[in-house]
Amino acid sequence: MEMHTMSGPHPRAAAPLRSLLSLVVAFTAFVLGAVWLTAVAQLSHDRHLTEMAARQQAADIARAVDARLTERIARIDQALLSIRRELLSSPDLAPNLLAKIANGMNDVALMQIAVLDGKGRLVDTTLFPPNAEEPGSQDAYRWHQSWAATDGDDRLRIGKPILDPSTGEWSLHLSRSLLTQDGRFQGVVTIAVNPLAFSRLAKDLPIGNEGVITVVGRDRIIRMIHTAANDPVRREQIGRELPADRAQFDNTRPEADVVRMTSSIDGRPFITAYRRAAIQPLVSMVLLSEEELYAHLTERTSFLFAAATLVSVIILLFAAGLVGLSVRQHRTSVALASANSLLRDNERVLEARVAERTMALENAVRRTHDLAYRDPLTNLPNRTAFVEATTRILDRAAADASSLMILFLDIDLFKVINDTLGHPAGDQLLVAVAQRLKGAVRPTDMVARLGGDEFVVLADGVTGGKDTAHLADRIRIALGAPLVLNGRVLTTGVSIGVARFPVDGRDTSSLLKHADMAMYAAKAAGRNTMRMFTSDMAQAADRRLDLELALRRAIERSEFSLVYQPKLALATGQLCGVEALVRWNHPERGLISPGEFIPLAEETGLIEPLGQWVLAEACRVLASWDADHLGPLTIAVNVAAAQVNRGDLATVAEGLVRQYHIDPGCLEIEVTETAVIADHDRAQATLNRLRSLGIAVALDDFGTGYSSLIYLRRLDIDTVKIDRSFVQQARDGTRDGDIVRMIIEAARTLKLSVVAEGVETAEQAAFLQELGCDMIQGYLVGRPMPLEQLKTWILGRQPSEPCRLAKLVLVPVQGRQLSGVEGIGRTTSGQSEPSREKCCQNSPVIS
Numbered sequence: 001m002e003m004h005t006m007s008g009p010h011p012r013a014a015a016p017l018r019s020l021l022s023l024v025v026a027f028t029a030f031v032l033g034a035v036w037l038t039a040v041a042q043l044s045h046d047r048h049l050t051e052m053a054a055r056q057q058a059a060d061i062a063r064a065v066d067a068r069l070t071e072r073i074a075r076i077d078q079a080l081l082s083i084r085r086e087l088l089s090s091p092d093l094a095p096n097l098l099a100k101i102a103n104g105m106n107d108v109a110l111m112q113i114a115v116l117d118g119k120g121r122l123v124d125t126t127l128f129p130p131n132a133e134e135p136g137s138q139d140a141y142r143w144h145q146s147w148a149a150t151d152g153d154d155r156l157r158i159g160k161p162i163l164d165p166s167t168g169e170w171s172l173h174l175s176r177s178l179l180t181q182d183g184r185f186q187g188v189v190t191i192a193v194n195p196l197a198f199s200r201l202a203k204d205l206p207i208g209n210e211g212v213i214t215v216v217g218r219d220r221i222i223r224m225i226h227t228a229a230n231d232p233v234r235r236e237q238i239g240r241e242l243p244a245d246r247a248q249f250d251n252t253r254p255e256a257d258v259v260r261m262t263s264s265i266d267g268r269p270f271i272t273a274y275r276r277a278a279i280q281p282l283v284s285m286v287l288l289s290e291e292e293l294y295a296h297l298t299e300r301t302s303f304l305f306a307a308a309t310l311v312s313v314i315i316l317l318f319a320a321g322l323v324g325l326s327v328r329q330h331r332t333s334v335a336l337a338s339a340n341s342l343l344r345d346n347e348r349v350l351e352a353r354v355a356e357r358t359m360a361l362e363n364a365v366r367r368t369h370d371l372a373y374r375d376p377l378t379n380l381p382n383r384t385a386f387v388e389a390t391t392r393i394l395d396r397a398a399a400d401a402s403s404l405m406i407l408f409l410d411i412d413l414f415k416v417i418n419d420t421l422g423h424p425a426g427d428q429l430l431v432a433v434a435q436r437l438k439g440a441v442r443p444t445d446m447v448a449r450l451g452g453d454e455f456v457v458l459a460d461g462v463t464g465g466k467d468t469a470h471l472a473d474r475i476r477i478a479l480g481a482p483l484v485l486n487g488r489v490l491t492t493g494v495s496i497g498v499a500r501f502p503v504d505g506r507d508t509s510s511l512l513k514h515a516d517m518a519m520y521a522a523k524a525a526g527r528n529t530m531r532m533f534t535s536d537m538a539q540a541a542d543r544r545l546d547l548e549l550a551l552r553r554a555i556e557r558s559e560f561s562l563v564y565q566p567k568l569a570l571a572t573g574q575l576c577g578v579e580a581l582v583r584w585n586h587p588e589r590g591l592i593s594p595g596e597f598i599p600l601a602e603e604t605g606l607i608e609p610l611g612q613w614v615l616a617e618a619c620r621v622l623a624s625w626d627a628d629h630l631g632p633l634t635i636a637v638n639v640a641a642a643q644v645n646r647g648d649l650a651t652v653a654e655g656l657v658r659q660y661h662i663d664p665g666c667l668e669i670e671v672t673e674t675a676v677i678a679d680h681d682r683a684q685a686t687l688n689r690l691r692s693l694g695i696a697v698a699l700d701d702f703g704t705g706y707s708s709l710i711y712l713r714r715l716d717i718d719t720v721k722i723d724r725s726f727v728q729q730a731r732d733g734t735r736d737g738d739i740v741r742m743i744i745e746a747a748r749t750l751k752l753s754v755v756a757e758g759v760e761t762a763e764q765a766a767f768l769q770e771l772g773c774d775m776i777q778g779y780l781v782g783r784p785m786p787l788e789q790l791k792t793w794i795l796g797r798q799p800s801e802p803c804r805l806a807k808l809v810l811v812p813v814q815g816r817q818l819s820g821v822e823g824i825g826r827t828t829s830g831q832s833e834p835s836r837e838k839c840c841q842n843s844p845v846i847s
């Protein structure tokens with residue numbers, strides 16, 4: 001699986017972030033630039049407007065100053081000219097003339113009017129006391145005298161400001177020459193004004209707090225100076241000569257203009273409008289302080305800068321936020337991408353797992369299907385598969401009107417093989433049977449295992465009985481071939497029942513049922529053969545079913561009773577006990593033999609309640625037995641395999657012993673080999689328990705099973721009962737006689753009592769006695785009889801009869817019943833005594 005870490009974004013994943021960040025930075029820079037450019041442009045524009053306005057203002061003020069100055073000077077000149085006219089028209093100066101004129105000139109900051117003669121002597125003055133040496137007047141005199149000497153024209157002279165050391169005041173003298181008609185110089189008339197006061201002519205003009213209005217002569221000497229505020233520094237500049245490089249003195253420049261100048265006093269910048277007077281050699285100058293003009297601009301600049309800074313900060317914050325957001329978003333998207341990748345990985349893992357699980361599920365389904373439809377041992381189709389397939393095939397066969405047949409196979413004595421050689425060997429046998437069976441039939445035939453040792457074949461196209469017989473033979477031959485199991489060579493037979501479609505059944509269930517019946521018929525016919533189904537078999541099965549129902553009813557209604565068959569000790573002829581045998585008193589059919597209903601009861605499980613009743617009844621009889629008159633009695637009770645294998649037989653017996661207060665030694669349990677084969681360990685435990693309770697155990701029908709001698713050795717029993725099938729043919733020199741001898745010898749070796757069953761003749765009894773058999777049971781002694789009859793039978797016997805039985809054996813009479821025959825000569829010996837001594841003691845003898 002590809003691993004992704006969260007340590008850092010993939011380079012490719014970072015590229016969009018870088019682009020975005022670059023974009024944000026560029027955009028921010030652009031917006032900031034735009035803001036600041038706009039601010040600067042705005043300021044520049046404002047400055048430009050302000051400057052334009054200031055220029056205009058300065059120019060306008062300069063024009064106003066020039067006009068007023070011209071007007072004032074013109075008035076002063078008028079006064080000078082009028083005085084000169086007066087003087088020239090009359091050599092004597094009219095008294096108070098000057099004073100009158102001076103009175104009309106208050107607004108021009110008049111200081112004095114003075115008249116000097118051709119020699120420079122003061123003729124008249126408005127000043128009091130008069131000052132003949134007043135420097136301004138003298139200066140004017142000298143200039144005019146000199147000017148007249150050079151044939152200079154008649155002109156108004158505006159002198160330089162002069163400081164009167166005696167008064168410490170500045171004065172500006174405007175003067176005219178007193179010239180005769182023929183041009184002779186007669187003196188001068190001067191009007192002195194205070195240049196500072198004179199400058200008041202501009203006091204209402206808007207020059208701000210720091211503005212300056214100056215009137216300068218073409219000689220660059222400052223004539224007048226006006227400041228809005230009392231500015232002594234600037235006022236002291238009166239009389240000073242300005243540098244020559246100033247624009248106002250540059251005759252190449254326009255007569256009036258606005259320029260930017262820096263103050264020669266303090267270096268401050270001024271918007272300066274100059275205007276050269278048209279008549280007089282004067283220049284009016286208006287200086288507006290840039291600092292003052294732009295003062296509001298500074299505020300605006302501060303405001304604009306503050307606003308731009310604020311906007312910039314906001315933009316930067318916004319950009320930073322955007323960057324942060326982008327980074328966060330990028331990180332989120334990286335994390336998301338990573339998570340997505342993990343998710344995809346997980347998805348892949350999940351898909352793989354789902355695929356795995358799906359496969360496992362499919363396998364499980366297949367396995368389940370196999371379990372449901374296949375026999376795991378042989379891998380053949382099982383019952384379900386067979387039934388489903390057969391049902392489908394039968395539907396087709398019905399439509400095609402074709403014929404089919406089902407062969408029902410059961411391995412002969414499989415249970416014995418399984419139990420004796422073990423289950424693995426049994427399994428091997430089944431697998432071999434399955435393979436051989438498949439080999440014996442055609443590939444189109446279906447072979448299935450129904451369970452246990454039951455197999456079925458569905459064969460089509462087999463029509464006649466010959467064909468069927470041929471197929472069955474093929475199967476029997478194939479299955480009958482020798483097989484090595486656990487190192488032992490075995491041959492197995494098979495019983496085959498056949499049911500044909502449609503004659504024996506039209507559906508799977510009835511065909512299987514009928515084939516099964518036919519198979520049972522084959523078994524009944526001696527095994528390893530084949531039987532075709534016939535309707536008789538169905539009737540027999542029906543009968544069996546009826547019998548089963550009746551048996552159930554009989555158990556409910558207690559339609560049973562016990563009969564008792566006596567057992568005698570061969571040596572003494574004494575009664576050793578009786579075997580309780582059950583009888584069914586059918587209400588209609590009368591007495592039914594156990595041979596007919598016990599197998600059915602075993603098959604249906606009814607044997608358990610029935611067996612329990614038998615045991616209880618035997619105990620009840622023992623409890624009610626009148627031992628004083630009839631002598632002691634031992635009752636043997638047959639128990640079926642199912643009772644033994646339930647595991648509670650000993651407990652039940654113990655309970656009954658307690659319930660009826662009987663001597664457990666009077667009770668004997670007869671078990672068959674079949675009962676102990678199925679679950680040997682459990683059976684062994686049951687038998688042990690019974691014996692530990694004092695209840696005797698006999699192995700019934702001995703010799704009919706396969707492992708008789710093995711069981712003799714293994715089982716904890718008291719008595720062996722030789723099956724009557726051996727006893728009845730047992731004679732000296734016969735095979736059965738040898739078997740009986742062998743069993744008796746084996747039992748003696750193992751210190752077991754031996755009972756020979758089915759003894760019908762005296763010869764048999766004699767032969768058995770000769771072999772050392774302990775007890776006999778059979779018609780020779782007595783048939784099974786009801787309890788009352790048994791009592792009579794016992795009471796009717798003579799105490800000496802045992803000896804007569806012994807004699808009889810010594811002199812056997814062919815074909816006669818033992819009863820009533822005398823003279824058996826064999827004497828009792830310890831060897832032939834039953835191992836359980838109390839049995840037969842004081843017993844009645846046979847009559």
Ligand SMILES: Nc1nc2c(ncn2[C@@H]2O[C@H](COP(=O)(O)O[C@H]3[C@@H](O)[C@H](n4cnc5c(=O)[nH]c(N)nc54)O[C@@H]3COP(=O)(O)O)[C@@H](O)[C@H]2O)c(=O)[nH]1
Nearest residue numbers: 581582593594595598614638639640701758759760778779
């Ligand atoms: N589980 C149980 N099985 C029982 C019980 N009662 C009987 N049985 C078994 O039924 C089989 C048939 O029994 P039955 O018809 O009673 O036959 C018994 C005898 O009548 C018969 N017998 C006795 N002597 C002779 C004889 O000389 N000749 C002859 N042809 N038959 C004879 O043998 C049967 C007793 O056999 P066994 O039990 O093996 O000693 C039979 O197998 C019974 O066991 C029952 O309550 N429970």
